[in-house]
Amino acid sequence: MEQHEGRASRQADDGWWSGRLHELWHVAETAQDVTGLADSLYDMLLRMPGVLAVVGTRWSGGLLHYLRRVTVSEPTPSLVEIERDYGESGAAGAPDGDPAVTVHEVSELDGTMPHVQVLVAAGTRSLAECAVPLGQGGWASFMVGTADRDTIDVTLRTRLQQVAEVAMVSDRRITARRADEVRQVSDAFLAEASLQMDSSLDVKSTVQRVARTAVPAIAEGCVLHLCLPEGLKSVSFAHMDAGDQQWLGKVAAEDTWLTEALRQVLGSGQALALNGEGLRGGPFGPASSGAGRAVRAISVNPLKARGRVLGTLTFLYHRVIVAEGASQFLAGLADRAALAIDSSTLYEQRRRHVVSLQRHLLPRELPRIPGITLSSAYEVGDVSLDVGGDFYDAVPGAQGGVTLLLGDVCGRGAEAAALTGLARHTLRTLLEDGSTPEHALERLNQALVREDTSRFVTALVAVLVPDGEGFRVRYWSAGHPAPLMRRADGTVEELVAHGDLLGVLEDIEYGSGSVRMAPGDALVMFTDGVTEAKAADGTYFESRLRDEVTRTGAGEAQGFAERLAEAVVEFRATGADDIAVLVARAESTG
Template sequence: MTTANSRADEIDTSWPARLHSLWLSAQDVENVEEMARHVYAAMLAEDEVLAVTGSRWEGDRLRYLRVATTTQSTTTTTAAAGTAAGRPVPPPEPGRAVGRPVVHHHDLEAGAEGFAPEGRALADAGARYALESRFRLGEDDWASFSVGLAEPPGDPAALTSRLVQLSEVLVVSNRRIVEARDHERRLIEDAFLAEASLQMDASLDVQETLARVARLAVPAVAEGCAVHLFADLGGLAPVASAHVAADAQPWLADLARDDPWFADLVDRAVRSGECVVLSGEELDGAPFGPHTDGPGQPVHAVSVSPLRARGKALGTLTFIYHRGEEAVAGTRLLDNLARRAALAIDTTTAYEQRRRHVEQLQRHLLPNALPVWPAADLDAAYEVADDSLEVGGDFYDAVVDREGRLAVVIGDVCGRGAEAAALTGLARHTLRTLLEDGVLPELALQRLNTMLLDQGTTRFVTALVAVLAPDGGGGCQARLAAAGHPSPLVRRRDGLVEEVRVAGLFLGVLPDTDLQPTSLRLGPGDSLVMFTDGLTEARSASGVFFEEHLPEVVRDCVVEEPETAAGLVARMSAFRATGSDDTAVLIAHVKGAAG
């Protein structure tokens, strides 16, 4: 007697139960091979079926053939890359929708023309008759799922229906696997692109950015990478390259620089404006591929992506693949990486150009050389601390007037940028002209104040002027006037450091600057140290101003040695943790011996 519980424990081997099990398996399998084993087993459970085959095609090229019989587990044969199957019967017509199976019947004893190599495999398994289901998986990607029988089926409609159902399971399973892999690949690609952007944007140095672009992609994208950019005279020139193998790097660099085939390839990519990918026979005549020697021998594919940013063609990004043409990065990754690389390169190039322009303009706002004066040596230093690529307002100058006296000037225009640069040039050249004519320091500053007020400028200027004249005793008499500028220091020959108090209001604010000039004597070996507030207002990490250490640093740095001004600025730079103001230092060191 059969009970309900015993019936429940029996395994249901009916076709609906097997099909249901297959649909469940289709949700979990991770690759087509695993799904194929489930499908083959389901069909081999049919009483009439002796063997099954599954084949994957790319156009008329066989990618692989799998065979399973009732007595033998699944075996897979992979066709040689590029080998055509020579199949007389064409694949599913191009207009047929993906996943719509078409079933063909084949009498294997009659030769089954157009059913190779599946027909031979089924005949070898003892089949004399076959049913074949063909279905499209992609644009040029299709598959064939076939069953071999000892004789025509007793119920052709039922077997055909089951063959179609299993084909549809394979289509759905393949779609899910492809979508899962595409999703995973996109996540990996997006993570790589995000990291690549961070790395490429981390530097504003052009050469460093170019090197990072090449290094980032090796070996993440390909085994080799070369970057070409348009040179100033037009035409593409190699600017960076990298290869996973150290001994292949010189080879790749030479090819990128000298090989005509390589040059034509990158030119083609620029002209087309699209990514160019070459593999297989397309590499004939190239310095890559199986017909070449050396490091290029194992190259299977090459891709070249144009570099464009902000509407400009910048160059190309070339990848060399040793890993096989099937591993060539997708167009989405290549285009995205090229776009990000182009933006990084364009940004750093623009930054470098502007930095050079700012440096050139800044040099024009400073004297080309300081004058040689018999009674004193002059030394100056200038440091740009701000990274905003705006011209600063610090300036200095020195002239010998018509009476043979030495006039030294240091000043600072409020703010940065074009307006500050224009005002800096006006202030420096105005003071230079007046002092060359022998005008006293306080009068020269007052004349400049009047000119600034007439200009209607919204910025103020600070300045310090000192005029030195030999006193006949080996030293110099100095007359100083300051307009809102930091007071200078005097380092005496014995190391004593003194502050020279000079009072006056900013220039360009009020008609009356209330300038109060002062005089002092500089003996042999004494130094007058003039500077802008970038020196005094530099702060340490604890918030201490460099001004507190300045007398001590001047005593140590301002000695009878070259580069004393540069040494003073270097000490400040090492001290500074915060603060980004430019710094100018001008030192007049009195020569001669005590009388």
Template structure:
């Protein structure tokens, strides 16, 4: 038995290098085959769930024919216990030259059990072979335990990595639809072959994202109305608390091995359901607690993105209310405005504009910018627009209207300041006269019909800083077809990567290029050009354009 001792020693050493249970038979069966009197060594692997034989392995006589497999199944002993010696008289094994079969089984908790069948001839020393078989079973059991521990470590590492990457991916978007899609994308195929994401809308569930390793297969399934409603019913059952794992029949109906539903719940509210499809082996299924953990993180990400979306809509609504719903139409001129919200879309910006038409036909166009963002800036924006608009409408001069606003700001003790500019437009024989009054606001620009651009003069000091308003005044004249462009500093100060400002590099050229467009298109294109020019897009942009003469559309 010196040879056997060496073989066993080699076996113990080689066992540490096994990376998969699939490779185990190739390691443990051949040494037994070398022992005197051994005709064949057969190995059976049993299913965890019911003990049925799932895999056949062999050396010597192949275990391929159904009669041999039937004998092997009948003799299988897949529990720990003494080796059993079976006489093969009357068995089909006799034709292989077998006289007896030594059968021994083993169990490893949580793993598929196994049976060894040592098919031996009449001369074999059964007692010694049984001893050798138990020694090999010891090696096998230890190898399976080590594989299990290594797999548990690997699985834990993968679960940690998946949760980390999933959180990163989900937190990177603030749109609920995209968040749901990313959940499904991250899990397939790392933990499941497919994933459906349902969101709760009203009393029902609506499918929002569907991802599968084999998208054609999933698309075919979802196109089948019966299958699709069956899946939704399964998700609805999970919401009502009827278990997470599907019944075997449910999975079979959709061609999967197993389905598993996880409810998306955040802040005591059901947001939807994740429905996982599994085709993989039982040993590769993720644990239910991991799926619950993943669902919990996904639910929080979805909830956050929904809250963000609600807040964003409120801000957009508030912003819209701070600006005139519609500019009045004025005989003899064409007017249009555009407002582009900056990146920090969760705060209301402070840009404003308006147009007041006096009873005598004089038009006052105003534009302004309250420093800062948020609720306090929004309140001041609304107040500034209404104050200036009302005073100008009533015939108060721009200088006096701006001074009154300055006094109001100083009286309230506001630390915020406001830049503003008013263009008073009057028809004259020479054309449309523009009287520009500025309180620290960017100067307007006149774009002549022939393409020349004439900058106005800014000047003055922002309102709310000193008690006596300091204003800049200048005059411009518009001929028919000329356009007066008024804007906030979000447009002029939009900066490219090199730090150059839109006003210095591209404003005049862009305005010239857009001059033949209708004014509504001109303001839209101009604010978009400034946004595209800038790299941060952090500030809001307001543009108000007045063109002398009515456009023919």
């Protein structure tokens, strides 16, 4: 009877472990960092029979960044920041190949090590340890402490190795995804810069674009300093946390420790990376206070162009691994930024006023078209992130009229911004060169498919051609929300045209239609941030869109789009999607 109950207990335990391991794999699929596995992983190991403590450490060589611990007496995971270099003694524990479990007596270990002190305090005498290689040369160690060596049986060692392997595989996936993001951001940034290099350049626009492109895809913070006649000056900064913007701006402008580090880079002309002990005495790292405590490393790249050092590009990281992995891209980014800044400076010397470099995803102004009043509006949905995926543009027609384009890239952030630039510039260039809307959309779809991105794009193209006292409107849709036609008497019609999304299939079909626009009528185009804005009671703006188009279209034509966008912002209580509105109203002849 006792043997039967023992087998049943082991089977039940095996079933519980299998279920939890399956859950851990599921978490690993969506985790943004291996630390996202911590709570599940540590809880699983602590529930093993005889386990008194579970301790994990994160290393870069001999540099111990932090340790995470749970014990029977304190089962809630706690994180202790270390950032101390233990040299060869620390690096000796680094894994040599795939995860393997080793068993030690606690009394034989170096008692000065923080993780050993935690194990001793928890009353452990023996431990099983599994070291795991992580991306960019980093590594982690998972330790399970018990009261005696006999408790560390085959089952415990096997399970420790299993969770360690989950962490390793998850880290490889995360590292690969980040590397791909860096590549896409780098390629898009450099490609866009090359397209604009022959255009007029503006220093302010350029440096702001540098910061916004890299945060948060590459780093959590960015500061750009230039060597101006009055000295080294902070000219642009960005932080992923809007609440830390003011702090970063003050540090960039006033901190003497940072200024000295920048001068070191300017003097040597070589990049500088600091972490751990290298951050001591400055505003960053665990020894600092406030927002700077989250910074684990900084990198400073000189801005060099045409044989001159123009300034510095500084990035702040909450993860040291990212700082190491992005060094090649940052060097290229700094070189391109320096070249752009230097080109604009030289251009300023030849002309009194500089025409701003169009690096933004939206046109600076809309063209003036005879017989039509154009208005546009853009509202950012996420205040921490002002780069989204919505775009619009207007291309004047060769024989009068205009071609309007409006689209939306799935998601937001650096990758979405890169694809937004690709979509807008591709469509505009092809339409300017005389391509038909069908051909332009087909070419954009092919470009997106080649990018092999997981994001899709919706687009709407409308061609307005003079027709008597009004205009003939022909429109094409690629999965985009249907535009509306507001008639002069206030009635609203939906212009339905279904079509396939761009960037998903190689062969796609577009929905199309045509309609006449008489004097006083207005074509209203918008992204799904308008229809999907949600009020506090759960209703969507789509339910009142027609009424608002009727109301907001009753005023001056020039402000139509702005009034509609403002109505959406006032309505919504939730929703992080951006809002883009583009309106063309035929001018009345009376």
